Amino acid sequence: xxxxxxxxxxxxxxxxxxxxxxxxxxxxxxxxxxxxxxxxxxxxxxxxxxxxxxxxxxxxxxxxxxxxxxxxxxxxxxxxxxxxxxxxxxxxxxxxxxxxxxxxxxxxxxxxxxxxxxxxxxxxxxxxxxxxxxxxxxxxxxxxxxxxxxxxxxxxxxxxxxxxxxxxxxxxxxxxxxxxxxxxxxxxxxxxxxxxxxxxxxxxxxxxxxxxxxxxxxxxxxxxxxxxxxxxxxxxxxxxxxxxxxxxxxxxxxxxxxxxxxxxxxxxxxxxxxxxxxxxxxxxxxxxxxxxxxxxxxxxxxxxxxxxxxxxxxx
Amino acid sequence: xxxxxxxxxxxxxxxxxxxxxxxxxxxxxxxxxxxxxxxxxxxxxxxxxxxxxxxxxxxxxxxxxxxxxxxxxxxxxxxxxxxxxxxxxxxxxxxxxxxxxxxxxxxxxxxxxxxxxxxxxxxxxxxxxxxxxxxxxxxxxxxxxxxxxxxxxxxxxxxxxxxxxxxxxxxxxxxxxxxxxxxxxxxxxxxxxxxxxxxxxxxxxxxxxxxxxxxxxxxxxxxxxxxxxxxxxxxxxxxxxxxxxxxxxxxxxxxxxxxxxxxxxxxxxxxxxxxxxxxxxxxxxxxxxxxxxxxxxxxxxxxxxxxxxxxxxxxxxxxxxxxxxxxxxxxxxxxxxxxxxxxxxxxxxxxxxxxxxxxxxxxxxxxxxxxxxxxxxxxxxxxxxxxxxx
Numbered sequence: 001x002x003x004x005x006x007x008x009x010x011x012x013x014x015x016x017x018x019x020x021x022x023x024x025x026x027x028x029x030x031x032x033x034x035x036x037x038x039x040x041x042x043x044x045x046x047x048x049x050x051x052x053x054x055x056x057x058x059x060x061x062x063x064x065x066x067x068x069x070x071x072x073x074x075x076x077x078x079x080x081x082x083x084x085x086x087x088x089x090x091x092x093x094x095x096x097x098x099x100x101x102x103x104x105x106x107x108x109x110x111x112x113x114x115x116x117x118x119x120x121x122x123x124x125x126x127x128x129x130x131x132x133x134x135x136x137x138x139x140x141x142x143x144x145x146x147x148x149x150x151x152x153x154x155x156x157x158x159x160x161x162x163x164x165x166x167x168x169x170x171x172x173x174x175x176x177x178x179x180x181x182x183x184x185x186x187x188x189x190x191x192x193x194x195x196x197x198x199x200x201x202x203x204x205x206x207x208x209x210x211x212x213x214x215x216x217x218x219x220x221x222x223x224x225x226x227x228x229x230x231x232x233x234x235x236x237x238x239x240x241x242x243x244x245x246x247x248x249x250x251x252x253x254x255x256x257x258x259x260x261x262x263x264x265x266x267x268x269x270x271x272x273x274x275x276x277x278x279x280x281x282x283x284x285x286x287x288x289x290x291x292x293x294x295x296x297x298x299x300x301x302x303x304x305x306x307x308x309x310x311x312x313x314x315x
Numbered sequence: 316x317x318x319x320x321x322x323x324x325x326x327x328x329x330x331x332x333x334x335x336x337x338x339x340x341x342x343x344x345x346x347x348x349x350x351x352x353x354x355x356x357x358x359x360x361x362x363x364x365x366x367x368x369x370x371x372x373x374x375x376x377x378x379x380x381x382x383x384x385x386x387x388x389x390x391x392x393x394x395x396x397x398x399x400x401x402x403x404x405x406x407x408x409x410x411x412x413x414x415x416x417x418x419x420x421x422x423x424x425x426x427x428x429x430x431x432x433x434x435x436x437x438x439x440x441x442x443x444x445x446x447x448x449x450x451x452x453x454x455x456x457x458x459x460x461x462x463x464x465x466x467x468x469x470x471x472x473x474x475x476x477x478x479x480x481x482x483x484x485x486x487x488x489x490x491x492x493x494x495x496x497x498x499x500x501x502x503x504x505x506x507x508x509x510x511x512x513x514x515x516x517x518x519x520x521x522x523x524x525x526x527x528x529x530x531x532x533x534x535x536x537x538x539x540x541x542x543x544x545x546x547x548x549x550x551x552x553x554x555x556x557x558x559x560x561x562x563x564x565x566x567x568x569x570x571x572x573x574x575x576x577x578x579x580x581x582x583x584x585x586x587x588x589x590x591x592x593x594x595x596x597x598x599x600x601x602x603x604x605x606x607x608x609x610x611x612x613x614x615x616x617x618x619x620x621x622x623x624x625x626x627x628x629x630x631x632x633x634x635x636x637x638x639x640x641x642x643x644x645x646x647x648x649x650x651x652x653x654x655x656x657x658x659x660x661x662x663x664x665x666x667x668x669x670x671x672x673x674x675x676x677x678x679x680x681x682x683x684x685x686x687x688x689x690x691x692x693x694x695x696x697x698x699x700x701x702x703x704x705x
Binding site for chain 2: 044054058059061065066068071074077079086087088117120122124125
């Protein structure tokens with residue numbers, strides 16, 4: 001990976017202004033800034049409906065200093081693909097002369113659930129665009145409803161922990177692997193605490209001539225029930241517990257990075273799932289004798305997936 | 316007038332594709348659905364043979380088709396698509412978004428019944444679901460008109476006083492698949508007539524960044540919708556100008572409301588699409604029998620030409636509204652709108668509503684003649700279901 005210095009990143013123009021209306025401690029603007037530092041070229045941003053969209057564009061204000069477009073919820077990839085298609089047509093005719101990059105931001109609902117079809121289609125068609133999932137593991141904009149990205153055991157407003165329920169019953173869908181199975185040139189999983197990891201992956205994603213996908217975990221203080229000054233610590237913990245391994249798939253080759261690489265190399269310890277559970281109120285109910293089997297299953301699943309990933313990385 | 320081209324035998328879908336080949340749009344994104352499919356198949360052939368410069372995108376759904384077309388137009392590209400029935404239904408979420416984003420894309424609709432039960436044949440159930448969505452809506456009576464409307468539509472919708480998307484309707488199978496004689500225009504004339512696409516605030520003008528489709532609170536949503544009302548009013552005026560320009564070029568005259576034998580008629584019918592032709596034949600036969608009848612077709616369904624219709628209806632004894640769609644539990648969709656237009660005159664003729672031809676139910680000249688006769692003989696109810704045993 002190329003080296004990155006903060007002083008160089010500082011020179012890249014700010015594309016997302018401060019003064020947006022995201023919650024205190026929300027990592028979405030942090031992720032977006034890191035992603036947008038991945039290229040010095042002009043960028044058109046598109047957003048699927050969700051927290052990030054409503055918080056940055058409440059008429060008559062916009063937080064965007066770069067061209068921005070939104071249409072609806074389930075079509076984030078198609079929204080971006082339409083602009084990219086117009087660009088190809090107008091560039092060929094000489095009506096547009098700049099080199100322009102395209103990025104779509106979408107939440108996990110707009111990526112894993114309602115947006116999956118449009119995303120799969122856009123990736124298959126090979127549009128030159130980066131799709132970034134701001135994965136806060138539930139429908140936060142509508143009030144913390146479970147999605148197919150929500151972790152097992154999490155209490156949400158549609159998968160409550162209750163007298164007979166341990167919270168969400170299913171493990172999340174592995175969206176990063178689904179995107180890797182599309183055999184697009186670049187797929188990565190990253191987290192906002194690892195700013196260098198995120199920016200480097202964004203650089204690679206933007207450099208690709210074709211589609212690329214980045215899945216960024218986005219710890220949500222409101223939805224995950226932790227204090228708003230712990231966002232970055234929780235993000236780090238996701239990597240340290242291997243709940244959210246950091247890796248990339250470049251032309252089919254799997255490579256670990258940051259904490260995940262250090263754990264695989266034996267230079268850092270893999271922390272237990274209980275550290276993850278104890279850090280967030282959405283899992284609080286699990287620390288009860290009754291739900292011990294759930295906690296065990298969560299640990300087994302993390303281990304199973306981690307070992308599978310190690311094999312893919314030929315480690 | 317320049318018609319160097321000799322007439323051709325062509326079906327309606329191919330005629331629409333030919334018009335768009337001559338326009339040579341920047342982008343087309345579409346998804347196959349009967350009976351629209353020939354349009355995109357033919358267009359894909361033009362793409363494959365380098366006869367157009369269009370970026371042609373085969374999307375994975377109609378929802379993405381309309382999304383991609385909408386943002387392509389927002390980016391600054393002239394864009395068209397085509398669909399029908401379930402395809403339009405699947406697009407529905409995007410229909411009012413496209414119009415509120417004020418992008419003048421054109422969509423051909425090969426009118427087909429909406430499921431269920433599933434049925435591939437013609438009625439207007441698909442496009443009627445779009446009537447409140449802010450799209451300029453044109454109807455064609457025959458293949459020539461499907462071609463002509465395809466060329467006329469972008470001139471109306473792209474006008475900066477309008478800036479709304481447009482639907483060009485042609486009846487499924489009856490026009491889409493039937494071969495008719497048609498006079499195509501010279502490609503150079505088509506290009507000159509349609510002109511260069513001049514987008515407002517294109518997204519790809521990166522030196523002047525703009526944000527498209529922001530969130531509106533109650534303070535702004537209603538006023539923004541009202542702007543669309545004004546744009547649609549402008550579309551009526553602009554359409555008149557464009558029809559006049561088109562007549563100079565082609566010799567073919569179009570109006571917001573097309574009339575046939577209405578002037579001295581006691582009883583007139585109002586109908587959309589290919590049935591206008593069938594009803595003209597019915598009128599001819601009934602005139603031969605001494606009945607003073609006529610028929611009219613709103614060429615423009617949106618904007619609704621209320622004033623023109625009011626003038627047409629004034630002084631008539633009875634008016635029959637033929638709806639090829641059913642609003643279960645109410646009248647046909649066009650009936651109340653015609654009644655409202657008639658109310659502009661102060662006094663309202665006797666008004667009858669006929670629901671007909673759903674799911675491709677064959678409606679012959681004799682059927683339409685029976686409608687006029689039943690009205691005359693006092694046999695008609697307020698709402699009648701033509702050909703269905705009640």
